[in-house]
Amino acid sequence: MKADAKREPALRLVKRDSISPARAVIVRAVAIIAALLVCGIFFITVTDSSIIEIYSAMVSGTFRNSITINTFFREACMLLIIAIGLAPAFKMSFWNVGGQGQVLAGGMAAAMWLFYLGNKLPNAAILPLMFVSAAIGGGIWAIIPAVFRVKFSTNETLFTLMMNYIAIQLVKYLRISWSPIHALGMIQRKSGSLPALFGNADGLIYVIAAVGVVLMYIYMNKTKQGYEISVVGEAPNTARYAGISELKVILRTAFLSGAVCGIAGFLYVSAIDHTISETMGGGYGFTAVIVAWLAKFNPIFMTLISMLISFVRSGSSEIVSRNTTTLDSSIANINIGIFLFFMLGCEFFLNYKVVFRGRKDAKK
Amino acid sequence: MKDEIAVRLNGITKRFGSVTANDGVTMDVRRGEVLALLGENGSGKTTLMNMLSGIYFPDEGTIEINGVPASIRSPKDAFDLGIGMIHQHFKLVDVFTAAENIVLGLPGKSSLNMRAVKEKIRAISEKYGFLIDPDRKVYNMSVSEKQTLEIVKVLYRGADILILDEPTAVLTPQETERLFAVIRNMRADGKSIIIITHKLHEVMEISDRVAILRHGQYITTLETKDADERTLAEAMVGEKLSLNIERPKPEGLVRRLEVSELSCVNAEGVPTLRGVSFTAYGGEILGIAGISGCGQKELLESIAGLEQTVTGSSVLYYPDGGEPEQLIGKTPREIRSLGVALSFVPEDRLGMGLVGSMGMTDNMMLKSYESGAPVFLHKREPQQLAESVRDSLGVVTPSVTTPVRRLSGGNVQKVLVGREIAEAPTVLMTAYAVRGLDINTSYAIYNLLNEQKKKGVAVIYVGEDIDVLLELCDRILILCGGAVSGIVDASTATKEEIGLYMTKIGGAESGTSGGDPAMKGGDKK
């Protein structure tokens, strides 16, 4: 009898009906602190610094002066723009992991104007052209897999992934054929650079990111198209039943998703890199997937998570810069990885409650 | 032997979140008997049995098997104790053969000897009288073949205690008889058999004793020979219920929808509808009966414009005598934009018809969200509609913005039916409108349909319970293998008659002739 009682599961999971906002904040805060601790311990093992030195270096690396603060915000904005681009696609259950490719496609479309007409057209003419063609380029890059998904239910996850590599090879091709001599340098042209705003070269990036967040929030929650995305994403049969054209919604949303990523490509070309390279968007394609997912496609949460990740990145590079002989910049990726795993893992504790043996879960 | 206790349940309680599925159930099962476990949908029958078969683990209470306390933490533990369960949704792997499905999960030598497995399957089949091909892939099997496979699978594992979860729901009356014969063979072999059901006549026919659950609680166990259907039904629902469903006389019948030679093929090119013809009249309820998967879904979807590959015609006649409208070839949206009011309650409520994560308000505007000024959503009218549906149909929900996924099955169904009726349809098609609902909610739905009928709406009701069809509908159309095998007058037809039509493939000729006179006599009734 006793032996049998022991075989009752030691702990069981009970699904939560809902969780209070305050509790949700606490769970997430605990996850972030735990991730910070693990990152700190990791740094201690690879450097000789103390834990306080590590954290103070991370903070000062981010907020030391206007340059570091600017970099922090700029990186957060770029990640955020890609994430808000991916969000509507995910909400529609369209796994667009081709953010990188769409950024590059947009970048190529923008750089094309810069390369051919950068000395001939004034800024006022060339920038809108670059902006629009970047959006179209990114959109096309995303709509191709969408067409096949709709027509043949081809797996869009791998398709968009492969489109990344095709874009990378195209960029390599263009770099060589456009600029054989200065293959690695900037495309120096008279026009085509985003003007500074309030004396800040990245000012317009902030504006575009902020406007993008607001527009995307309205689009997803208040418009008819946003409503269609929700229906198609969660209940495709219901959408068919209601007469919503799945084909139209998927193609339109995929295009929109790619277009926003394409705009990120435009910003890289016109404001940050002033050239194209296959490393443009530096791996944000995947990070943005996770950002959008963690935020449950809520643009406000996406903003917060993007800033958190940007902080980890700038903090990590500060520690790298203090230990250049033993560390390199890839350490930031490890720390971001650690963060993402903790954030992903904490989702579980938001949805489930663990009940230990012998304890009655009479109350919710 | 007869009175030995095979299973004893002691104070079993199981909760899911805030819902208590089983509350302190204490009962037992003897060896060599057929015990019917009777209860309404949602009374906790399946949950209780899932704890016996190791799918769930009880929150409280103990289980004894053959007098020995047992802790059943997994299906494997259940097998080891000789317990086998045949689930309502078959637990089979589609791409495996029958033999592979049977050997699945069994201990033994690490390499598989399929020949020995097939030998043993043949031996079991001969002993109890099963017909089964061990090399047949499951996706090629009929429903009844799959069920046979499930039972053989359990016997192969040497089960002495068999649990069958609503085994007859998917069978024709003839297949049911065959199943009952096998069950009697097994009982004679000394096995304990538990049948979960809510069909009273089957309880009377096959069981030795009946255990009754209500709202998750154990009520009583009766000797079948001492019980009758009426006492069982009362014990099951716990209150006196009128067994009669109201059937107002059809009045002012007018031709509303004329379907002729409707045919349809599925994605694999297999015909799902074969030349279906019938007429639906405003002011009557036309029932559609048939074994599941005989074209009911395709028929409704064809009319609603959801099927792509349809030939034939379905013509809608307006109540005011306007120009008749051909529906075939139009998309659901076109059908609506032409002012055609065609309402449709799909089979799978949440998968098709509602969006689970949205509240009532957002679900109300599923078909009308495009109206009003462009770009932005207009939520005020849907919200008013949601509130009026909630109040008039008594939908229990914390708020009209609570995701409908969190509502109970009956409330979800009310939301769906309420929305469809709000469109003031001229033809209202429903599929399995009361599936999974308790008796009171079912009657509420029947009343709603009758109200529509009285308003002159042509109601098409696809159902699975023949008793309900016979009491609710004015005429019943029976589908078999995608064709109409008969149309009968519900007030005179018998259950056996319908059961025969359900199994008569291609018997359209004699069937339709039986239906049309009944219709022509409709005015006289």
Next chain:
Amino acid sequence: MNTLISWLHSSIIYGTVIMFGALGETLTEKSGHLNLGVPGLMYLGGFAGFASAFIYERSTENPNTVLLILIPLLCAFLAAMLGGLLYSFMTVTLRANQNVTGLALTSLGVGIGTFGSARLLSVTGSQSYSVASATSAVYTANLNSVTNLGAFGQIFLSYGFLTYAAIILAVLMNYFLMHTRRGLNLRAVGENPGTADAAGINVTLYKYIATSVGGGICGIGGFYYIIEYSSGKWSSQNSLEAVGWLAVALVIFSTWKPKNTIWASYLFALLFWMATNLPALTGIRIPTSVTELLKMTPYVVTILVLVIASTRKKKENQGPASLGLSYFREER
């Protein structure tokens, strides 16, 4: 002629890398897990295998041949297995989304791999790469150098033992999946976990083990890449990530059957090396920029394969029915 031989030679080596990855992912997917962390797993395995060989070689004057083989192989397998374990923990126990977890694992694995390479470079003081020469010598020892059979030897015998081990692994995995009890059970877990669960199969355990072992096999692929394809050099500019994605795509191309993985891997690799070899073979001069375009071929082919695979309707050629879906027993 020499171009053709070198094309075939490099294709077989490159194909073997993909084959290990695809076999690992096949085993993983048979349990219902679509693990997009393969590139990360290959990085983990490649780095752990190389680093352990590197450290062992520097720690002793006379390295033992058996240890030279065993230490890196085990380290590669175990490191990537831990990656698979982490993936299983996230998706099975913590019920996280499979795609998102896989991508996070890729980010983490690639990060650890490149970070580790920098650490090793700081030890050697070299600018571009570090090398484990003794291990590489053992792993690339082949029959061609002793038999001297000309072209035949160059094409078929000039590889280290892991190249042949990959084929044997594919055959064994095929036998395991199709003709053993556990293989049948594993397939059932991926097809229909509810059914497998009801049949008394420990779904969680099968998912954990298949995903972890599958991860380990991917890791060996990463290690093979370093030791055979890169001749034992670890540099910070590895293209392991692309190989990882090709491996994921190859699983679909081979219709989830390990025996198809063998020829499919070599075919993929032939296409991959077409860009560099076809011009020389045909005598057409192609500008370097166009070579970059030709390097798209394997990715374009992968897309074609995806499209063709999606138009296939035969049930036996589809992936596991519940691939990518989570399974929780008490969900209701």
